[in-house]
Amino acid sequence: MTIDLKTLNIEPRRQTFGHIARRFGEDRPASRYEEGMLDVQATKHFHYKPFWEPDKELYDASRTEIVMQDWYALRDPRQYYYATYNIARAGMRAAAQHNFDFVEKRGMLGNLDAGWRAKVEDYLLPLRHVAWGANMNATQICDRGYGTAVTAPAIFTAGDQLGIAQVIGQIGMDMAGGGGEALEAAKEKWMTADYWQGIRKLVENTLVEQDWFQLFIAQNLVIDGIIYPLVYDSFDASGQAHGAAAISMLTEFMSEWFSEHSRWTDAVIKVAAAESGTNAAKLSAWFTKWRDQTGEAVRPLAAHVLGDGGDAAVDQALATLNARAAKLGLST
Amino acid sequence: MAQLVSITLQDTGEGRMIAEAIEQDNPGVEMMRMPGAMKLDRADSLRINAETVSEKLGRDWDPQEIHLTMISMAGNLDEDDDYFALSWNR
Amino acid sequence: MAKKLGLKQRYGLLTRGLDWETSYQPMDKVFPEATFEGIKIKDWDKWQDPFRLTMDAYWKFQSEKERKLYAVLDSFAQNNGQLSISDVRYLNAVKLFITGVSPLEYQAHRGFAHAGRQLPGVGPRIAAQMQSLDELRHAQTQIHTISHYNKFFDGMHEFPHMHDRVWYLSVPKSFFDDARTAGPFEFMIAIGFAFEYVLTNLLFVPFMSGAAYNGDMATVTFGFSAQSDESRHMTLGIEVIKFLLEQHPDNLPIVQKWVDKWFWRGYKVLGLVAMMMDYMLPKKVMSWKEAWEIYFEQAGGALFEDLARYGLKPPKYHEQATADAEHLSHQNWSIFYNYTQAAAFHTWLPEDDEMAWLSEKYPNTFDKYYRPRFEQWRQMEKDGNRFYNNALPQLCQTCQIPMAYTEPGDPTTICFRESEYKGDKYHFCSDGCKDIFDNEPEKFSQSWLPVHQIFQGNCGGADLGDVLKWYNMNVGADNMDQNVSPEQALWDKWQAERSRVAAE
Numbered sequence: 001m002t003i004d005l006k007t008l009n010i011e012p013r014r015q016t017f018g019h020i021a022r023r024f025g026e027d028r029p030a031s032r033y034e035e036g037m038l039d040v041q042a043t044k045h046f047h048y049k050p051f052w053e054p055d056k057e058l059y060d061a062s063r064t065e066i067v068m069q070d071w072y073a074l075r076d077p078r079q080y081y082y083a084t085y086n087i088a089r090a091g092m093r094a095a096a097q098h099n100f101d102f103v104e105k106r107g108m109l110g111n112l113d114a115g116w117r118a119k120v121e122d123y124l125l126p127l128r129h130v131a132w133g134a135n136m137n138a139t140q141i142c143d144r145g146y147g148t149a150v151t152a153p154a155i156f157t158a159g160d161q162l163g164i165a166q167v168i169g170q171i172g173m174d175m176a177g178g179g180g181e182a183l184e185a186a187k188e189k190w191m192t193a194d195y196w197q198g199i200r201k202l203v204e205n206t207l208v209e210q211d212w213f214q215l216f217i218a219q220n221l222v223i224d225g226i227i228y229p230l231v232y233d234s235f236d237a238s239g240q241a242h243g244a245a246a247i248s249m250l251t252e253f254m255s256e257w258f259s260e261h262s263r264w265t266d267a268v269i270k271v272a273a274a275e276s277g278t279n280a281a282k283l284s285a286w287f288t289k290w291r292d293q294t295g296e297a298v299r300p301l302a303a304h305v306l307g308d309g310g311d312a313a314v315d316q317a318l319a320t321l322n323a324r325a326a327k328l329g330l331s332t
Numbered sequence: 333m334a335q336l337v338s339i340t341l342q343d344t345g346e347g348r349m350i351a352e353a354i355e356q357d358n359p360g361v362e363m364m365r366m367p368g369a370m371k372l373d374r375a376d377s378l379r380i381n382a383e384t385v386s387e388k389l390g391r392d393w394d395p396q397e398i399h400l401t402m403i404s405m406a407g408n409l410d411e412d413d414d415y416f417a418l419s420w421n422r
Numbered sequence: 423m424a425k426k427l428g429l430k431q432r433y434g435l436l437t438r439g440l441d442w443e444t445s446y447q448p449m450d451k452v453f454p455e456a457t458f459e460g461i462k463i464k465d466w467d468k469w470q471d472p473f474r475l476t477m478d479a480y481w482k483f484q485s486e487k488e489r490k491l492y493a494v495l496d497s498f499a500q501n502n503g504q505l506s507i508s509d510v511r512y513l514n515a516v517k518l519f520i521t522g523v524s525p526l527e528y529q530a531h532r533g534f535a536h537a538g539r540q541l542p543g544v545g546p547r548i549a550a551q552m553q554s555l556d557e558l559r560h561a562q563t564q565i566h567t568i569s570h571y572n573k574f575f576d577g578m579h580e581f582p583h584m585h586d587r588v589w590y591l592s593v594p595k596s597f598f599d600d601a602r603t604a605g606p607f608e609f610m611i612a613i614g615f616a617f618e619y620v621l622t623n624l625l626f627v628p629f630m631s632g633a634a635y636n637g638d639m640a641t642v643t644f645g646f647s648a649q650s651d652e653s654r655h656m657t658l659g660i661e662v663i664k665f666l667l668e669q670h671p672d673n674l675p676i677v678q679k680w681v682d683k684w685f686w687r688g689y690k691v692l693g694l695v696a697m698m699m700d701y702m703l704p705k706k707v708m709s710w711k712e713a714w715e716i717y718f719e720q721a722g723g724a725l726f727e728d729l730a731r732y733g734l735k736p737p738k739y740h741e742q743a744t745a746d747a748e749h750l751s752h753q754n755w756s757i758f759y760n761y762t763q764a765a766a767f768h769t770w771l772p773e774d775d776e777m778a779w780l781s782e783k784y785p786n787t788f789d790k791y792y793r794p795r796f797e798q799w800r801q802m803e804k805d806g807n808r809f810y811n812n813a814l815p816q817l818c819q820t821c822q823i824p825m826a827y828t829e830p831g832d833p834t835t836i837c838f839r840e841s842e843y844k845g846d847k848y849h850f851c852s853d854g855c856k857d858i859f860d861n862e863p864e865k866f867s868q869s870w871l872p873v874h875q876i877f878q879g880n881c882g883g884a885d886l887g888d889v890l891k892w893y894n895m896n897v898g899a900d901n902m903d904q905n906v907s908p909e910q911a912l913w914d915k916w917q918a919e920r921s922r923v924a925a926e
Contacts, residue, residue, distance in 0.1 A: 012573035036562035083488035090485035163477035335724040368634035403649040
């Protein structure tokens with residue numbers, strides 16, 4: 001029997017789930033972002049206290065000092081749920097792969113001046129360890145955070161940071177003609193080179209931070225907010241005089257990702273800061289603490305890459321970040 | 333009892349081609365059909381060769397594409413650029 | 423020019439090399455949960471990556487799966503696909519799924535995020551993070567699929583609220599709370615190994631084949647699509663247990679205790695699936711007993727034979743679970759039939775052809791023990807005297823299922839076990855559940871037992887009406903028997919309309 005079921009007059013009895021209709025104040029259709037995110041995390045009647053933190057519940061809003069009436073106010077402006085997140089990233093990554101193939105086909109890495117090539121190996125390849133630290137922090141935010149509105153994008157960010165670490169890894173392999181030598185050398189620099197130790201110390205300090213919202217500020221706003229413009233704008237711009245067009249192409253993924261990532265970061269912080277004066281004061285204090293640490297940590301790297309121009313580039317990145325933070329309601 | 337390794341595939345166009353490739357390359361494999369799915373069992377080991385699947389599909393098939401079709405498995409997994417294999421006693 | 427590396431080397435370079443030994447902060451502060459469970463790891467580099475997906479491949483394959491899945495969901499909604507299912511009764515399985523299983527997918531997502539941060543090895547950390555992403559996928563795709571059914575049918579509209587409160591949903595909830603509150607290694611054995619590897623096939627393959635057989639193309643699509651991630655999860659589970667057993671002989675007794683515990687915990691939760699397969703599917707795929715034979719006795723047998731070389735034994739009481747397979751679904755469906763007034767899905771008595779199927783599938787037990795019971799209840803219904811159990815049941819302190827299971831080898835006597843802890847008595851449905859309590863009394867004495875909570879006045883009030891209101895249950899629509907439900911009436915109307923349109 002083939003009949004067109006569309007012609008039947010079948011009225012829905014409700015438009016969405018009860019918990020969502022209560023938030024809307026009416027029964028109207030909800031988006032997939034809303035249905036997949038709102039109130040999905042359990043809130044009540046937990047059976048056992050965690051062995052690993054017996055003074056808290058399994059999901060517990062007190063894992064940060066930030067206080068929100070409604071944790072689902074921390075919306076993601078991209079409205080990502082799993083499907084839209086993956087489809088967006090698959091597209092970005094396919095474009096990046098296209099660039100990799102283009103650069104390889106034309107042997108563009110061969111156009112790099114020898115001196116700048118060494119600089120790229122010094123500054124770019126060890127950054128995969130920074131991305132890996134960021135991956136751990138994003139995972140920590142997902143783990144310890146409260147409410148799916150913020151924890152779901154956090155695990156997406158963890159995937160992003162791993163993906164970025166692997167993009168850098170692929171650049172390192174291509175620079176070594178396909179092998180792992182350049183990456184191994186880069187790890188040695190990460191561990192021992194003077195100009196990396198400030199940043200490594202900074203990253204390790206974030207790895208022991210237990211307040212997940214402070215970690216959100218430290219990683220997503222401050223560390224990403226200083227390193228991405230410094231590396232992918234300032235360093236990259238200097239490279240153009242040294243035949244580094246290929247590097248710009250291979251790191252386009254990171255530039256594009258950073259501007260998208262910042263939209264989410266900013267939206268979350270802005271809402272949390274607007275919630276209360278206490279929140280705004282805490283967020284501001286965390287911001288200045290991590291900004292000052294990060295600013296100092298990156299100066300040796302900037303000097304190594306840009307020489308005398310290093311400090312100016314760092315100052316510029318800090319000024320941009322301060323302006324951004326001020327717009328979010330933080331005092332700088 | 334023989335130690336069976338097992339793979340369950342979605343009963344789709346591509347799934348059926350992979351199942352055919354498995355039957356061709358793995359003597360003694362047994363197939364059980366369920367609604368929407370096919371379960372292939374074999375004693376001790378089972379191997380999917382990318383070359384055989386590629387021939388069946390008429391295009392290059394990457395063994396990681398198995399992730400689009402596989403529903404379940406039993407055994408230790410080993411994968412590389414040209415094969416996907418399950419076995420006990422690794 | 424570029425030498426092309428193979429998959430294994432490429433993957434190794436792009437992942438293993440990422441980690442470093444911290445020196446500005448001590449490693450035990452970076453990984454504070456690495457040792458408290460007593461697990462000893464000598465060399466994380468011995469970890470063998472079970473699958474080798476880099477993020478670019480992950481995004482590529484997962485986005486392709488999601489495109490296909492959401493195309494099916496869109497077309498299902500546009501074409502009123504809900505009318506093509508075999509029978510409206512089938513949807514009770516979907517209700518059980520969204521209220522009982524989807525919240526567990528979410529719990530798995532957060533749990534693997536925890537493991538994906540806390541495990542000190544880079545290989546397992548990445549695998550756990552990917553699984554965390556996958557499990558979020560499963561929770562969201564299930565919600566998005568069932569969202570369409572929720573627009574037309576009852577019992578799905580309050581799934582997170584109910585999951586946190588309703589008596590029988592505390593069974594799956596406490597199971598996952600138990601795993602989540604354990605340390606990261608126990609979590610990996612509990613969920614990664616015992617649940618994903620040993621037991622998940624019993625949950626998903628029957629559920630999804632059942633959906634396919636009953637015309638629910640939306641559920642079958644998310645189900646099989648989710649299962650395609652499952653193979654990665656299973657390889658992670660088996661790698662975890664081998665790795666722990668290979669690393670240090672002291673790990674064996676700890677792991678054995680976890681395997682015993684989590685087998686029994688998982689098996690008890692899967693009793694809900696047993697009842698779904700044997701009683702709730704209008705068109706039945708296979709019996710619980712058959713599924714148990716294929717997926718536990720056969721597949722589990724091969725697995726534990728493989729693990730025997732490490733000294734690991736098959737889980738304690740597995741013989742009893744196999745013997746119980748003759749009884750489990752019948753006893754569970756009886757519980758829900760008795761308490762239909764308090765359940766957010768509908769119940770019914772098996773019809774003649776279903777009784778015949780059950781007799782055939784359970785020749786040793788159905789006619790002897792269960793058919794007479796169902797026939798008696800059928801007679802009572804006919805007499806206008808449908809049987810309800812109005813007394814609140816005693817719950818097992820561990821699995822939280824009402825104490826309605828029978829003694830091993832004696833299907834006419836209810837099994838009771840008890841233990842004393844700090845002067846209080848605790849009750850259990852089985853030796854397996856008692857053992858679990860006795861190993862961790864401090865943990866399991868905390869259980870939020872729904873019946874105790876009702877008696878203590880924490881669930882909206884003293885009488886059933888108050889409690890159901892507190893559950894946000896739509897009384898008279900979500901609960902009670904199928905044949906008197908509003909959705910049955912609507913379904914009959916829609917089908918009549920459909921026939922009328924077809925006839926024109």
